[in-house]
Amino acid sequence: MILVTGGAGFIGSNFVLTWLAQSQEPVLNLDALTYAGNLANLASLQGDARHTFVQGDICDRALMDQLLASHRPRAIVHFAAESHVDRSIHGPGAFMKTNVDGTFTLLEAARAHWSSLQGDEKAAFRFHHVSTDEVYGSLKPSDPPFAETNAYEPNSPYSASKAASDHLVRAWHHTYGLPVVTTNCSNNYGPYHFPEKLIPLMIVNALAGKPLPVYGDGQQIRDWLYVEDHCSGIRAVLAGGRLGETYNIGGWNEKANLDIVKTVCALLDELRPDPAGPYSRLITYVTDRPGHDRRYAIDARKIERELGWRPAETFDTGIRKTVQWYLDHPEWVAQVQSGSYRDWLATNYTGRSE
Template identity: 75%
Template sequence: MILVTGGAGFIGSNFVLDWLANGNEAVVNLDKLTYAGNLDTLSSLKDNPKHIFIHGDIGDRELMARLLSTHRPRAIINFAAESHVDRSIHGPSDFIQTNVVGTFNLLESTRAYWNDLPEVDKTAFRFLHISTDEVYGTLDAHDAPFCESNRYEPNSPYSASKAASDHLVRAWHHTYGLPVLTTNCSNNYGPYHFPEKLIPLVILNALAGKPLPIYGDGQQVRDWLFVKDHCSAIRRVLEAGQLGETYNVGGWNEKTNLDVVHTICTLLDELRPRADGKGYAEQITYVTDRPGHDRRYAIDARKLEHHLGWKPAETFETGIRKTVQWYLDNQDWTHHVTSGQYREWTAKHYGA
């Protein structure tokens, strides 16, 4: 059995679904169910005895002690985090509480559990911490992509809180011997993505006839990783990663935000044309850039490929087509998550 924290969020829920589709090992899934946690994503597992969902907080030491002693997982995969840069700018305290204090409490709960394991189980145990490429800061146009030896230079409250959590995980390994692994991933996209992020936001706004908001000049560059590729990378790191090591996970797909939006518009023109015959690109609207907006992220994932034999299966072209088609086929899911609170949020950040 494994324990997944944050398993009702975007990447976590995809991982849980992927894990149970690819094997028979049970999952205990702990999630606080904040705005981005959605049990609808896990509805297909409702009657699956291999999936045990627990509503709770990684910072609740009493709950974690009971959970760990009852289920005795062989590994913990920590997805639990506040993860949206815009939200961190307007409300940084939640990010400090969850990403820093929450990770500290989770590490301490894990350490107490791990210390009491029989030696054979103690040796086999793993704590895998899921992080982001944003901890490395920003790159100029001609800089080499981020590798694991890049120094941390976070530029937003979100990335600073994730950097802090990474440092805690590293320290608990070097100080206490906790058997940890860390992955730093690039921008994920795919099914079940909460529509405050660029790709699902653009898809849903396009279909609703709303403006497609582009920050600044739209030339910010990101490396895009299909979420199912990320899941396979996590499985491989958990299986064979070297203790104490960090592995960058990327898709080798650098795209400007504007290129991404135009690609989505072109796919929608093909798959769901506008009734008036015009192109979706006419809905593109430029909005004021956000404070401290990093210009470019890029991931060098060669360590993961060379040491563990992993590389992504999807190109951006194949992954984005699957993503757009999924949103077209699953509009009930999007209706459930785009509540009045969500609409107020998008109006606040992108303009009415």
């Protein structure tokens, strides 16, 4: 069995679904079910004996100890995190609590559990920490992509909290010998993505005839990674990654935000045309967020060289699958558009002048 934290969130739920699609090994799924955790993501696993869900907080040490003692997982895959930059600007405290204190608590519980193991069981145990490229800061247009050796230069409360958690994981390996691996990914997109992030927000707003808010000039560049490719990369590192090492997982797809929005609009024009005209008419430029990093890009050659991993999707194939998924799942979108979600949109976008 493996323990997955944050397994009802966007990336975590995709990982659980893809894991159980290609393995008979059971998953113990722990999620606090905050605003972005959604059990509807896991509806297809209802009644599947391989999937055990527990609602709980990684900051709860007693719960962590209990779960590890009773289920004895051979690995922990740690997704649980607050992950939205804009939310971290409005309320950084929750990011420090979950991403820093939560990771510390989980590491200590894992260390105690691992120390209790013997022989092959102890040798096989892994703690896989899932992180982000944002810990590396921002790149200039001519800079090479982020490599695993880049210095950490986080620029937002979110990325600072993730950088802190990365440092904790590294220290627990070097100080205590805890068998860890870390992966830093680029921007994910795909099914079950909570519609506060760029791609799902553009799809949902466009279908509703609402403005498509683009920060600043829209030329912020990100490396885009289809979520199922990210999941396959994590499986590769969990299976064969060297202990104490970091592996960057990227999609080799650098795109400006404005180009992403225009691509989504063009796909919707094709797949669900609007009688009122092209969806691009809804693009609205709003005041940029504070400290907005201009460019991220991942150099994913290490994971390819050592583990033979490369993304299976191009951006063209991945974004088409993503738009089609949202068109095919209006009931999921309707469910996540709860009062708290609407309150968040009002908090973040009200007052941003066009």
